[in-house]
Amino acid sequence: MRNAQSVRCSTPTLWVIVGLALPMTATGHHGDNSNPVLYLAENLLELEGEITGVFWRNPHPRLMLTVVGDDGAEADWELELAGSINTLAGQGITGDFVRVGDRVLAAGVVSRRDPTSIGLLHLLLPSGEEHVTGNRQTRWSDERLATTQRALDPAAVRAAEESADGIFRVWGRRISPRPVPEEYAGLLSEHGRELAAQFHAPRDNPELACRTGIPTHMFDPTPMEITDGGDRIHIHTQEYNMRRVIYLTEDRPEPAPSNVGYSIGRWEGDTLVVETTHIDWPYLDPYGTPQSDRMSYVETFRVADDGSQLNYTIVATDPVMFTAPVELERGWRWQPGIQMVEDYDCVAEWERPE
Numbered sequence: 001m002r003n004a005q006s007v008r009c010s011t012p013t014l015w016v017i018v019g020l021a022l023p024m025t026a027t028g029h030h031g032d033n034s035n036p037v038l039y040l041a042e043n044l045l046e047l048e049g050e051i052t053g054v055f056w057r058n059p060h061p062r063l064m065l066t067v068v069g070d071d072g073a074e075a076d077w078e079l080e081l082a083g084s085i086n087t088l089a090g091q092g093i094t095g096d097f098v099r100v101g102d103r104v105l106a107a108g109v110v111s112r113r114d115p116t117s118i119g120l121l122h123l124l125l126p127s128g129e130e131h132v133t134g135n136r137q138t139r140w141s142d143e144r145l146a147t148t149q150r151a152l153d154p155a156a157v158r159a160a161e162e163s164a165d166g167i168f169r170v171w172g173r174r175i176s177p178r179p180v181p182e183e184y185a186g187l188l189s190e191h192g193r194e195l196a197a198q199f200h201a202p203r204d205n206p207e208l209a210c211r212t213g214i215p216t217h218m219f220d221p222t223p224m225e226i227t228d229g230g231d232r233i234h235i236h237t238q239e240y241n242m243r244r245v246i247y248l249t250e251d252r253p254e255p256a257p258s259n260v261g262y263s264i265g266r267w268e269g270d271t272l273v274v275e276t277t278h279i280d281w282p283y284l285d286p287y288g289t290p291q292s293d294r295m296s297y298v299e300t301f302r303v304a305d306d307g308s309q310l311n312y313t314i315v316a317t318d319p320v321m322f323t324a325p326v327e328l329e330r331g332w333r334w335q336p337g338i339q340m341v342e343d344y345d346c347v348a349e350w351e352r353p354e
């Protein structure tokens with residue numbers, strides 16, 4: 001293991017390194033722990049202390065680190081890991097990789113929402129292994145905490161291949177990046193631009209409170225399941241456990257506003273066309289692009305000719321917030337054997353020790 005003293009001060013228990021270059025990321029979704037909109041990403045804070053709490057819940061697991069200063073006073077710091085518990089489990093990382101009572105070194109960036117919380121980038125464990133977020137180099141140790149890529153169950157792969165029926169299956173991760181405001185900001189009306197300018201992500205991003213809506217969740221980078229319910233189609237996206245119903249016949253309930261709207265579908269050949277109205281959700285995306293209650297969507301779902309992906313388009317029309325329709329295209333990869341997590345179990349806050 002590298003000498004940790006070479007990268008930290010010997011007297012104080014915590015310190016800041018200014019001007020650290022961190023990779024830029026998308027700025028709205030809860031996302032990466034160096035997200036400059038949600039974290040003070042230009043400064044890296046290093047802490048040494050004892051793990052006094054482990055909160056293994058979505059959207060991001062968190063650890064409590066108690067730091068004792070030179071004056072003997074204790075300070076509690078929340079360490080927020082990147083990724084959901086589902087993502088970490090896929091890498092072989094579970095809630096017992098660190099335990100209450102462990103002495104650790106931690107480095108990360110301070111949250112803009114809570115000055116006693118950091119987005120964790122490095123964690124040096126008692127074993128000498130270092131947990132590192134993303135593709136960064138280790139900071140203190142020559143031993144990187146080993147991660148594994150969870151293999152798909154061959155039986156589940158076979159079952160998925162046999163049961164796949166057109167669009168009806170579990171689709172894997174989204175293929176291309178999430179849409180960003182640069183793709184449609186030029187279409188905002190004057191009122192839309194005014195509202196977009198007022199959005200402050202650390203305060204206003206609803207995903208920080210485990211809430212989302214349409215179409216945001218349709219572009220989340222997690223598996224999505226589409227099932228055939230006869231006179232209706234069910235769409236279930238894993239992140240935030242979002243569920244939509246697409247009604248196919250006249251035998252349907254009266255429209256009611258909701259965060260996912262009210263959707264009516266029809267088949268045009270092998271393409272599902274969905275029209276959605278009655279949308280009670282303030283944002284087109286997680287970046288604060290506004291939408292009004294007059295927003296409507298026309299979506300299409302079609303399996304590629306080679307069966308390798310689900311092609312998706314959406315045309316969003318809002319005469320209040322936009323001067324023209326917003327048109328977007330994305331896709332989901334077909335990965336037979338991918339399993340849905342039925343309970344996303346998202347908790348925005350946890351009870352901090354007194």
